[in-house]
Amino acid sequence: MTKIGIILGSTRPGRNGEAVGRWVHEVATQRTDAEFELVDLLDYKLPHLDEAYPPSLGQYTQPHTLNWARKIASFDGFVMVTPEYNHSTSGALKNAIDFLYAEWNNKAVGFVSYGSAGGTRAVEHLRLIAGELQMADVRAQVALSLFTDFENFSVFKPSDFQRESLGTTLDQVVAWSQALAPLRAA
Helix, strand or coil, X not given: CCEEEEXXXXXXXXXXXXXXXXXXXXXXXXXXXXEEEEEEHHHCCCCXXXXXXXXXXXXXXXXXXXXXXXXXXXXXXXXXXXXXXXXXXXHHHHHHHHCCCCCCCCCEEEEEEEECCCCHHHHXXXXXXXXXXXXXXXXXXXXXXXXXXXXXXXXXXXXXXXXXXXXXXXXXXXXXXXXCHHHHHC
16 A cells, blocks of 8 residues: 655744644545555654765665665655745755655655745745655645634644645645556666
C-alpha cells in the first residue's frame, strides 16, 4: 500500500504546527487508499547540516542522517505542514530537506501551510526546492490563515471548507505517489 509521510515542519516551542499536523493526520487516516504517518522533526534532532559530502552523493556518515534517510526512504509521498516565517518556510524544515537527496526523488508532495497570509509564500519556496529534488508537487494546497483558522492566533479551529481542501490535496498526493511508483522501482 502507498505510504505517505506527513512532515511536521516546525520545531518552535508553542508551535501551531503540532495541532495542524495532528488534524492532517486525523483526516488522512480516515482514508483507505494509503497509509499515513505523522513525522515530527522534533523526534529527529537534526543539527544544522553537518555532512561532509553533498547529499546528492548519498555518502551519509552521521547516525542522525542515516536515521532520517531511512524514515524518508520508507515513504512514497509526503504532505509537508509548514509555517511561514519571513516569507519562507521554517529553517528546521529546510534543513531537514537539505540533509537528503535520493530519498526525496520521484515522490509526490503536497503542502498544508499556515501564517498571516496562509503560508502561501513558504509553499512557493518549497515548490522550487521540490523541483530540484525531483519531486512532483501537486497543485492543491491547504492555506490556513492565522486570522480565520486560529482563535487568538494560537488555538487551531479550521474553517469547514479547509477539510475539503485537505481532501483534494490528499487525493492528488496519493494519485501522484502511485503514478510515480514505476520510477521509484527502476
